[in-house]
Every structure is written in C-alpha cells, then in structure tokens.
Amino acid sequence: xxxxxxxxxxxxxxxxxxxxxxxxxxxxxxxxxxxxxxxxxxxxxxxxxxxxxxxxxxxxxxxxxxxxxxxxxxxxxxxxxxxxxxxxxxxxxxxxxxxxxxxxxxxxxxxxxxxxxxxxxxxxxxxxxxxxxxxxxxxxxxxxxxxxxxxxxxxxxxxxxxxxxxxxxxxxxxxxxxxxxxxxxxxxxxxxxxxxxxxxxxxxxxxxxxxxxxxxxxxxxxxxxxxxxxxxxxxxxxxxxxxxxxxxxxxxxxxxxxxxxxxxxxxxxxxxxxxxxxxxxxxxxxxxxxxxxxxxxxxxxxxxxxxxxxxxxxxxxxxxxxxxxxxxxxxxxxxxxxxxxxxxxxxxxxxxxxxxxxxxxxxxxxxxxxxx
Amino acid sequence: xxxxxxxxxxxxxxxxxxxxxxxxxxxxxxxxxxxxxxxxxxxxxxxxxxxxxxxxxxxxxxxxxxxxxxxxxxxxxxxxxxxxxxxxxxxxxxxxxxxxxxxxxxxxxxxxxxxxxxxxxxxxxxxxxxxxxxxxxxxxxxxxxxxxxxxxxxxxxxxxxxxxxxxxxxxxxxxxxxxxxxxxxxxxxxxxxxxxxxxxxxxxxxxxxxxxxxxxxxxxxxxxxxxxxxxxxxxxxxxxxxxxxxxxxxxxxxxxxxxxxxxxxxxxxxxxxxxxxxxxxxxxxxxxxxxxxxxxxxxxxxxxxxxxxxxxxxxxxxxxxxxxxxxxxxxxxxxxxxxxxxxxxxxxxxxxxxxxxxxxxxxxxxxxxxxxxxxxxxxxxxxxxxxxxxxxxxxxxxxxx
Numbered sequence: 001x002x003x004x005x006x007x008x009x010x011x012x013x014x015x016x017x018x019x020x021x022x023x024x025x026x027x028x029x030x031x032x033x034x035x036x037x038x039x040x041x042x043x044x045x046x047x048x049x050x051x052x053x054x055x056x057x058x059x060x061x062x063x064x065x066x067x068x069x070x071x072x073x074x075x076x077x078x079x080x081x082x083x084x085x086x087x088x089x090x091x092x093x094x095x096x097x098x099x100x101x102x103x104x105x106x107x108x109x110x111x112x113x114x115x116x117x118x119x120x121x122x123x124x125x126x127x128x129x130x131x132x133x134x135x136x137x138x139x140x141x142x143x144x145x146x147x148x149x150x151x152x153x154x155x156x157x158x159x160x161x162x163x164x165x166x167x168x169x170x171x172x173x174x175x176x177x178x179x180x181x182x183x184x185x186x187x188x189x190x191x192x193x194x195x196x197x198x199x200x201x202x203x204x205x206x207x208x209x210x211x212x213x214x215x216x217x218x219x220x221x222x223x224x225x226x227x228x229x230x231x232x233x234x235x236x237x238x239x240x241x242x243x244x245x246x247x248x249x250x251x252x253x254x255x256x257x258x259x260x261x262x263x264x265x266x267x268x269x270x271x272x273x274x275x276x277x278x279x280x281x282x283x284x285x286x287x288x289x290x291x292x293x294x295x296x297x298x299x300x301x302x303x304x305x306x307x308x309x310x311x312x313x314x315x316x317x318x319x320x321x322x323x324x325x326x327x328x329x330x331x332x333x334x335x336x337x338x339x340x341x342x343x344x345x346x347x348x349x350x351x352x353x354x355x356x357x358x359x360x361x362x363x364x365x366x367x368x369x370x371x372x
Numbered sequence: 373x374x375x376x377x378x379x380x381x382x383x384x385x386x387x388x389x390x391x392x393x394x395x396x397x398x399x400x401x402x403x404x405x406x407x408x409x410x411x412x413x414x415x416x417x418x419x420x421x422x423x424x425x426x427x428x429x430x431x432x433x434x435x436x437x438x439x440x441x442x443x444x445x446x447x448x449x450x451x452x453x454x455x456x457x458x459x460x461x462x463x464x465x466x467x468x469x470x471x472x473x474x475x476x477x478x479x480x481x482x483x484x485x486x487x488x489x490x491x492x493x494x495x496x497x498x499x500x501x502x503x504x505x506x507x508x509x510x511x512x513x514x515x516x517x518x519x520x521x522x523x524x525x526x527x528x529x530x531x532x533x534x535x536x537x538x539x540x541x542x543x544x545x546x547x548x549x550x551x552x553x554x555x556x557x558x559x560x561x562x563x564x565x566x567x568x569x570x571x572x573x574x575x576x577x578x579x580x581x582x583x584x585x586x587x588x589x590x591x592x593x594x595x596x597x598x599x600x601x602x603x604x605x606x607x608x609x610x611x612x613x614x615x616x617x618x619x620x621x622x623x624x625x626x627x628x629x630x631x632x633x634x635x636x637x638x639x640x641x642x643x644x645x646x647x648x649x650x651x652x653x654x655x656x657x658x659x660x661x662x663x664x665x666x667x668x669x670x671x672x673x674x675x676x677x678x679x680x681x682x683x684x685x686x687x688x689x690x691x692x693x694x695x696x697x698x699x700x701x702x703x704x705x706x707x708x709x710x711x712x713x714x715x716x717x718x719x720x721x722x723x724x725x726x727x728x729x730x731x732x733x734x735x736x737x738x739x740x741x742x743x744x745x746x747x748x749x750x751x752x753x754x755x756x757x758x759x760x761x762x763x764x765x766x767x768x769x770x771x772x773x
Contacts, residue, residue, distance in 0.1 A: 002671050254761070258762060269765045271756075274765070277760055281759065289661060292373065314653065
C-alpha cells in the first residue's frame with residue numbers, strides 16, 4: 001500500500017509545474033483567450049517534445065507507455081495553470097485508438113499525435129443531455145463505400161483544431177465508433193461560445209457525412225464498452241484538471257488572506273476566513289485522494305476501477321466548484337474582477353464539471369454499481 | 373503508487389479473519405468481566421497494544437496491521453477492546469513522559485485491561501478553551517490534594533485510574549500553571565455521576581473530586597508541565613480506526629439499500645425513485661472518498677511520515693461526513709429512520725452502523741463527533757494556523773497575557 005508518487009512521478013510533476021509556470025502564465029492564458037484559435041501551436045509542440053502528448057501511448061507508436069496516473073499528474077498541473085487547449089480530448093481519442101484501432105489506424109494517428117502533428121477530439125454528447133453511450137441518436141447508414149452519418153453532436157471540445165474526431169453513431173450493427181475527418185463533406189461546425197474562454201466547443205451537424213468502412217474503430221456494433229472506458233478516462237482526467245484548478249484557487253486565497261488587512265489585521269486571522277480556507281483545504285485533499293485513487297485504479301484495472309472513476313468525477317466536480325467559488329468570496333470584490341486571475345480557474349472547473357458525465361450521471365452510475 | 377495491499381498484509385488479514393471466525397463471542401457481552409476476558413483474548417492474540425513497543429508488553433507492529441485488525445473486527449461486528457483511551461493515549465503518554473516506576477506499575481495492567489483508565493481533562497467551563505481549567509491540585513509534599521469537577525469522562529463508572537490535568541499554580545499564565553497527574557478513581561474523594569446524553573444512554577460521566585489524593589510519584593513530568601504533555605500529539609493509535617470506521621459506514625449503506633428496496637412510494641420501491649438514488653449516489657461517493665483518504669493516511673504512516681497537524685483534516689473530514697451521512701439516511705427513511713426499537717417487518721430499517729442501536733442513535737451520535745477531541749471549529753483553527761500558516765487570531769486572553 002503506497003499512496004505516494006514515485007521519484008519519476010514527482011519529477012514529472014515538478015518539471016511540468018516549472019514548465020507551465022514559465023510558458024503558461026496567467027498572462028499567456030489571457031492572450032489565448034483572445035485568440036480565435038484559442039490554443040498555442042508553439043506550446044503544443046513543446047508539450048510534444050516533453051513527451052506529454054505520447055505519455056500514455058505505446059512505445060511502438062512513439063509514446064512513453066505510461067498510464068492514467070501520469071496523465072492525471074500532468075492534467076493536475078494543466079488545471080493549475082488554467083491551460084487552454086485540447087490536451088484531454090486528444091489523450092482520450094488517442095487512448096481509444098490505441099485500445100481498439102486497427103494496425104492501420106494506429107499507425108496513421110498515434111505517431112502523429114505523439115509528435116504534436118495532429119490533435120484529436122471526442123464528440124460524446126448527442127441531441128439529448130444524456131451522457132450514456134446508449135443515448136446516442138446519430139445514425140450511420142450503410143453506403144456502397146462505407147457509412148453516411150446524420151445527426152448532431154453538441155459541445156465537441158476543440159473540434160476546430162482537431163484532425164480527427166471520435167464519433168459514436170447507430171449503425172445497423174448497433175452502437176459504433178467512427179473516426180471522422182472534421183473537414184468531411186456534409187459536416188458543418190458551429191462554434192458555441194462558452195463561459196470559459198479557455199474552453200472551445202463546437203456544434204457539429206452531420207448531413208449524410210460520408211465515412212469509409214475503414215473509419216470504424218473497433219468492431220461495428222461494439223462501441224459501448226469502448227465509450228464507457230473513454231468516459232471513465234475523461235472523468236478521471238477532468239477530475240485531475242479540476243483538482244489542479246481548485247488547488248491553485250486555495251493557494252491564492254491563503255496567500256491573499258495573509259496579506260490583505262481589514263480592521264487593522266490580516267483577514268486570515270479572522271475565523272470566518274480561516275475556517276473557510278480550512279474547509280477548502282479539506283475538499284482539496286479529499287479530491288487529491290479521489291483523483292489519484294481513481295487514476296491508479298484505471299491503470300491497475302482494480303475491481304472497483306469503474307466505481308472509482310465515477311466517485312472521482314462526482315466528488316471533485318462538486319468540491320472544485322465550491323473551492324474555486326469560495327476563493328472569490330475570500331478575495332471579496334477584487335476576486336470578481338476580470339483582471340484578477342481567479343476566474344480563469346473558476347470557469348475552467350465549471351466547464352469540466354459538465355463534461356465527461358456530470359455529477360448526476362456519475363452518481364447514478366455509482367448507485368447502479370453498489371445497489372444494482 | 374500502488375494501492376494494493378502487500379501480500380504480507382493480505383496474509384495477515386486472512387489470519388485475523390480466521391481467528392475472529394473461531395473466537396468472536398456469539399452473544400453480547402453485558403458483564404464487565406466478560407468484556408475484560410474478551411479484551412485479554414484479543415491482547416494475547418496480538419490484536420491489542422499492536423503499536424506499543426515490545427519492551428512495554430506491546431506487539432511493535434505497523435499502523436496498517438492495526439487498521440486491518442480493526443477493519444476485520446468491524447466487518448464481523450466484534451465487540452471492541454475496552455481500554456481504548458488508556459491504550460491509545462494514556463499509556464503512550466506514560467511511555468514518553470513517565471518514570472520507570474510509573475511504567476512498571478501501570479502499563480501492563482492497562483494493556484490487559486486489569487485496570488481501566490479514563491481521561492480527566494474537560495470541565496464545565498473549560499471545553500475548547502481547555503487551558504482555562506479550574507480543578508486545583510495543591511502540593512502537599514508527598515501528595516497533591518485535588519478539588520474540582522471534570523466532565524465528558526468516558527468509562528467513568530468502570531475506571532480504576534484517570535489521567536488528570538489540574539492547576540497547580542494560579543499565578544502564572546494559564547498554560548503554565550497546569551500539571552498532569554495520575555489519579556486513583558477508587559477513593560472516597562472521587563465521585564462519578566453518569567451523564568445522560570441525547571441518545572438516552574449514559575456513556576459519559578461527571579467526576580467530582582473533593583479532597584481527593586494523588587501521590588507525588590504519580591506526577592507525570594514536572595510540576596507546571598501538564599499543558600505541554602497534553603499537547604504532545606502521540607501517534608500511537610493514529611489511523612487505527614480509519615478502515616474499520618469506513619467498513620461500518622459501508623455496512624450501514626448496504627442496510628440502507630435493503631431498506632429502500634422494502635419501503636415503497638408511488639407503487640415502487642424507494643430505490644427506484646430518482647431523488648432517492650441521487651442522494652444515495654452522493655452518500656456512497658463521499659463514503660468512498662473517506663476510504664481513499666484512510667488509505668492515504670495509512671500509506672503516509674507506513675512511509676514514516678508524521679501527519680502532525682494534518683491529522684486535524686482527517687478528524688474534521690470524517691466527523692463532518694458522518695453528520696451528513698446519517699442526516700441523508702434519515703431523510704431517505706423518513707419516520708422509519710427515527711424508530712428507537714426494532715420492528716419485525718422492517719428489520720433492515722432499524723439498524724445502525726454496527727454499534728447497538730438504531731439509525732436514530734447513529735444520527736444522534738453523529739452530533740458528538742464534531743465536538744469531542746477538539747470541535748470542528750478548533751480543528752479548523754489548527755488547520756488554518758499550522759497547516760496553511762494563516763496568522764493567529766487576536767484573542768482577548770492573549771492580549772492580557
């Protein structure tokens with residue numbers, strides 16, 4: 001039983017933090033907020049060179065063969081930096097291709113992702129606000145050359161920079177996952193402006209969008225388990241990023257409470273503020289336990305790994321929202337200004353709370369697992 | 373990071389499980405002598421005093437193994453050992469601060485529950501502000517004369533000895549005038565009155581000391597060193613209960629699941645009601661997080677880290693969780709959750725977290741957790757000051773001093 005990071009994992013965390021402190025300062029994040037593309041090509045290339053993009057990919061395809069635990073460590077740092085970009089959706093798409101792809105699909109996409117040449121994303125949410133894979137409504141009709149996809153996907157993250165999208169649809173065989181070129185015919189992309197300027201979503205409308213037979217990922221009709229696994233990784237990844245955002249907000253609050261004076265004293269000396277900070281720390285520490293337990297469980301395929309992923313997403317989603325929100329309260333009026341950095345993390349955490357299964361979805365999964 | 377139990381710990385767990393299967397008493401143990409006998413069997417099996425050094429009659433094993441024993445005991449609802457406060461806290465205080473004579477005289481009998489111990493700290497007007505305690509111990513040369521009142525004393529009526537904080541000097545700053553003594557509870561000057569709690573039971577007592585006598589050889593440390601000794605956070609039992617506690621919560625959850633299958637609303641079982649499911653999902657998520665946090669604490673102990681003030685986070689976390697947990701359970705169960713006695717037709721409703729009693733008792737008991745051993749507010753002060761490094765508050769008593 002060892003809950004501590006290995007020396008390699010600590011090194012990864014420390015070097016990621018140092019790198020992001022240098023290259024993804026709040027000022028840099030704000031520049032990207034105003035950028036139509038919303039993410040930095042230079043930063044992405046650096047991340048590739050650091051080995052972050054191929055972190056969890058097999059070595060045969062240019063990856064490092066590490067796991068969800070290392071990914072969570074990185075995502076925690078990315079969340080702490082408020083980094084805007086398609087790291088998590090790319091990681092998820094790559095993991096699915098690695099797990100179920102044909103030799104050709106793996107050879108086409110994995111090295112390209114690891115080197116930073118290609119970004120990828122996942123189109124999980126369909127017409128209904130329902131994260132269950134079986135709620136997928138998009139149709140995939142058989143054509144001579146392959147399939148034609150029709151329907152609509154909402155809140156597809158970073159679709160405008162992705163070279164490949166993972167799209168679940170209902171084929172005659174059942175629920176099937178397709179690798180789709182965002183530039184394919186009959187596919188229109190409409191950006192949806194999010195509250196978090198560091199989150200870029202698109203609505204993707206498919207009108208008989210043609211895809212080849214070789215676009216099927218895994219076996220036709222067998223996408224259910226693949227999507228469940230993808231959602232679990234997304235849940236843990238998002239939880240790690242939210243944890244980083246919450247930790248940053250706590251740190252900023254504690255620093256501020258030490259120096260901000262009212263009534264002739266630092267506000268941190270007042271129990272009203274001190275107790276709030278203590279409660280925030282409690283939720284951050286519990287979130288830490290939940291995130292890294294779940295990441296380990298996914299890697300180890302422990303018997304409770306499905307449960308642990310849902311626990312992490314449900315718990316950390318609530319905790320990060322509260323901690324980031326309370327950090328604004330601790331700061332008072334200054335925390336409500338655009339110039340102050342807290343809203344970078346507050347908005348990021350809120351955006352992630354609603355992705356890869358929200359709290360309600362994961363709590364229902366938990367009840368199903370433990371109470372059937 | 374590897375959250376699997378080691379093969380050795382798994383083997384140990386299996387061994388404990390086998391031992392408990394053959395040794396756990398089949399019926400309840402109302403008589404003190406039977407509970408002492410059970411305690412001794414646990415001790416002889418190596419399951420009591422696990423973290424005490426072997427030199428003092430303990431077993432010198434690991435926090436993880438101790439947590440495993442408590443977890444397995446919780447799993448089968450085994451009666452706990454009885455001298456918890458003595459073994460967890462008072463004995464280690466004697467080991468660290470006591471004289472050789474005190475160690476010889478008290479430790480072994482404490483371990484074997486031949487003598488039961490209680491703690492005489494809190495007073496009616498000294499709760500969170502413990503250092504303002506008023507009980508006096510006057511130095512009479514070969515002994516101290518003790519006068520005053522203590523409250524919230526667990527095991528009071530059965531205790532043979534108590535560890536006492538009393539004021540030996542009222543002229544110095546309040547923290548410096550306190551001494552730590554061992555007090556014989558079996559003497560005419562000590563009167564123990566049971567104190568009935570909101571649960572209807574009396575697990576605590578008030579203790580009145582009128583010209584009670586504490587021998588000088590029972591002074592722990594030096595005169596005036598009592599506060600310092602009481603502040604020494606002794607980690608002997610740290611993490612001991614962590615797994616067992618979660619196992620009891622989980623047992624309660626599974627009883628709740630059974631109850632929500634039996635109780636019905638709108639022609640269907642409660643468990644099919646989305647509002648109930650949402651509440652239960654939140655309960656179980658929080659419960660699992662408590663489990664992960666417990667493993668994290670045990671791992672840190674195993675790696676030789678001392679949690680120090682961070683153990684306030686653990687205490688705050690599980691006691692506040694426990695309140696929310698039973699509040700939600702009673703919301704779900706409605707009036708069925710408030711029954712104080714068993715009903716045949718809904719046996720599963722009428723149960724608690726492994727302790728005798730009902731959901732209602734567990735719900736009531738949860739109010740105690742956030743008060744005893746340093747209230748949630750005190751824990752948050754400790755976390756704020758010692759973990760987060762926030763400035764100390766300006767306090768009236770500090771301004772005077």
